[in-house]
Amino acid sequence: MLRYLRKMRIVIAGAHGQIARELGRLLVASGHDVAGLIRNPDQAGDIEADGMAPVIIDLENSTSDDVIQVLTGADAAVFAAGAGPGSGAARKDSVDRGAAVLLADGAEQAGVARFVQISSSGLDSVRDDARPEGIDDVFYAYLVAKLAAEEDLKTRDLDWTILRPGHLTNDPAEGLVELGPEEQQGNIPRHDVAAVLAELINTGRGSRQVLSVVSGSTNIPDAVAALPITL
Secondary structure, eight states: OOOOOSOOEEEEETTTSHHHHHHHHHHHHTTOEEEEEESOGGGHHHHHHTTOEEEEOOGGGOOHHHHHHHHTTOSEEEEOOOOOTTOOHHHIIIIIIIIHHHHHHHHHHHTOOEEEEEOOTTGGGGGGGOOOTTOOHHHHHHHHHHHHHHHHHHTSSSEEEEEEEOEEEOSOOOOEEEEESSOOOSEEEHHHHHHHHHHHHHHOOSTTEEEEEEEOSEEHHHHHHTSOOOO
């Protein structure tokens, strides 16, 4: 499989999340220079322990110039941030949509070609103002925000990939997945999501594709290698 041979500078937003921390460790182990964007300075020690360089920035309250400065000179950016459990509908919009849009815009303006975004399964259920029965207002706002972030990214002049994981678990990594454009129902360990992201970044595969991933029967390098090449 064709892999990037040169060392890259990679910026991860939301770097203290479980998937992001594992992704950072994997990318550092591959020889890359990784910067981890975090809002809370108290998390800097964890980011440094993972081998990343912590950068303190609050994407909810930053300007385009702030983000461009952080991204200038980077080869790739990863949006792995999220409002998190316990947050209300307003923060779902300001983080899961607003911060994603701000980072993508900054990447475009800073000349960062590669942009990988962690999204969510189930987004097509809220397309065209649809609303599934039985979901609360906050989860609905989350799905709407994630879909809006995807739709924004698709319009940009970036080598983007959107990854929609299934239900996330903290189970041990299996290294076996089902990966492709058709949405799959199922679970997946967070560590396997991180491994898929690392493989997408290291190989350059998945360009301008929305991909679903759940646990399956194909090892991660082979699953990524099987993705179609888009021009």
